[in-house]
Amino acid sequence: MILGIDAGNYETKISTQEGVHKFRSLLGEWRDRNFNSVYGNDMEYVYQGRMGFAGDIVEHECEFIRERFGDTKAHEDAKLRILLAVHQYSNDKENDIVVGQPIKTHTPDQKETIKKMLIGSHKLTVNGETKTFNIRNIDVAPEGAIAYWAYEGLEQHIRFIDIGSGTINFASVHKGRFVDRDSFTVDYGVNSVKALDFNSLAAAIIAESSKRWKQDDPVRVCGGVAEEVINNLSTHYRNCEVIKPWDLHPVYTNAIGCFELARVLYERK
Structure with a gap:
C-alpha cells in the first residue's frame, strides 16, 4: 500500500x-x-x-x-x-x-x-x-517543499510556508525544482512557544522570509494555523493564499x- x-x-x-x-x-x-x-x-x-x-x-x-x-x-x-x-x-x-x-x-x-x-x-x-x-x-x-506535489497552481516560481507545531519551513520551488538557496527552517512553531499570538507569529514569519523573498512572490501557506495567519501575512505578501489540497484542511498538505x-x-x- x-x-x-x-x-x-x-x-x-x-x-x-x-x-x-x-x-x-x-x-x-x-x-x-x-x-x-x-x-x-x-x-x-x-x-x-x-x-x-x-x-x-x-x-x-x-x-x-x-x-x-x-x-x-x-x-x-x-x-x-x-x-x-x-x-x-x-x-x-x-x-x-x-x-x-x-x-x-x-x-x-x-x-x-x-x-x-x-x-x-x-x-x-x-x-x-x-x-x-x-x-x-x-x-x-x-x-514545506513537498507541498508542491499537493498544489495545483501553474506558477513557475513559488514560495511555500509550512507552519508546524515545532518548526516553520520556508520552501522555494522554481519550475518544479527545489531551490535550496532560498529555503530554510526556523526552530519554533505553534506549540513550541510559551504564548501563542497569531499577529506576532505572522510578523515573525514575515521578518524571517522577507530577508530572501519579494513582496510580489506567489506565497502559499499550509499547516494547522494557516487560516488563522493568512490575513496578517497578506498585508505584506500581495499574492498570498492558503493551500487546501483535495479541498481539505491545510494541516494535511x-x-x-x-x-x-x-x-x-x-x-x-
Missing part, C-alpha cells in the same frame, strides 16, 4: 488512496488500568518487547508524556509514530511510503538514518491487534504531498 506520512510533533497525518487521517503524536508509558476501554485514537502498543500508550490516551493516563519537538524526525519517537500510522491505516503487508523531514535537516546523512530505521519488517501490536508488515520502499521529502510523490515513485514498481 502507498502512504504519505507527516509525523508531526503535535499530530501525525496520513494520506492514502482512501483518504486522510490523523492522530495525536503523544507517547507515554504503559501501566495497568482498572478500566481498560479505549476511545477514538487511543492506542495501547507493544513493539520490540516495549509496551506503551500513544495518541489521546497519553494526555489522560500517563505521567511521563513524550511530545518531542525539534528540527529532525531521525529519532525513535518519530519512528514509532510512523509505524503506528502504517499499522492503523494500511491494509497491506507490503508498504511503500514517503515521509517528511524539516528542510534544515533534510541532509543525506539524516535521510539515510530515517530510511535505515524504517525499512524492512516490523511486528507491532495495537489495542490487541498484532500485525507484521514490511516497509518495502521509503523516501524522505523536505517539509504535507501528508498529501508525500502521498502524491509516493504514487509517482512507486505505483509502477
Whole structure:
C-alpha cells in the first residue's frame, strides 16, 4: 500500500488512496488500568518487547508524556509514530511510503538514518491487534517543499510556508525544482512557544522570509494555523493564499504531498 506520512510533533497525518487521517503524536508509558476501554485514537502498543500508550490516551493516563519537538524526525519517537500510522491505516503487508523531514535537516546523512530505521519488517501490536508488515520502499521529502506535489497552481516560481507545531519551513520551488538557496527552517512553531499570538507569529514569519523573498512572490501557506495567519501575512505578501489540497484542511498538505510523490515513485514498481 502507498502512504504519505507527516509525523508531526503535535499530530501525525496520513494520506492514502482512501483518504486522510490523523492522530495525536503523544507517547507515554504503559501501566495497568482498572478500566481498560479505549476511545477514538487511543492506542495501547507493544513493539520490540516495549509496551506503551500513544495518541489521546497519553494526555489522560500517563505521567511521563513524550511530545518531542525539534528540527529532525531521525529519532525513535518519530519512528514509532510512523509505524503506528502504517499499522492503523494500511491494509497491506507490503508498504511503500514517503515521509517528511524539516528542510534544515533534510541532509543525506539524516535521510539515510530515517530510511535505515524504517525499512524492512516490523511486528507491532495495537489495542490487541498484532500485525507484521514490511516497509518495502521509503523516501524522505523536505517539509514545506513537498507541498508542491499537493498544489495545483501553474506558477513557475513559488514560495511555500509550512507552519508546524515545532518548526516553520520556508520552501522555494522554481519550475518544479527545489531551490535550496532560498529555503530554510526556523526552530519554533505553534506549540513550541510559551504564548501563542497569531499577529506576532505572522510578523515573525514575515521578518524571517522577507530577508530572501519579494513582496510580489506567489506565497502559499499550509499547516494547522494557516487560516488563522493568512490575513496578517497578506498585508505584506500581495499574492498570498492558503493551500487546501483535495479541498481539505491545510494541516494535511504535507501528508498529501508525500502521498502524491509516493504514487509517482512507486505505483509502477
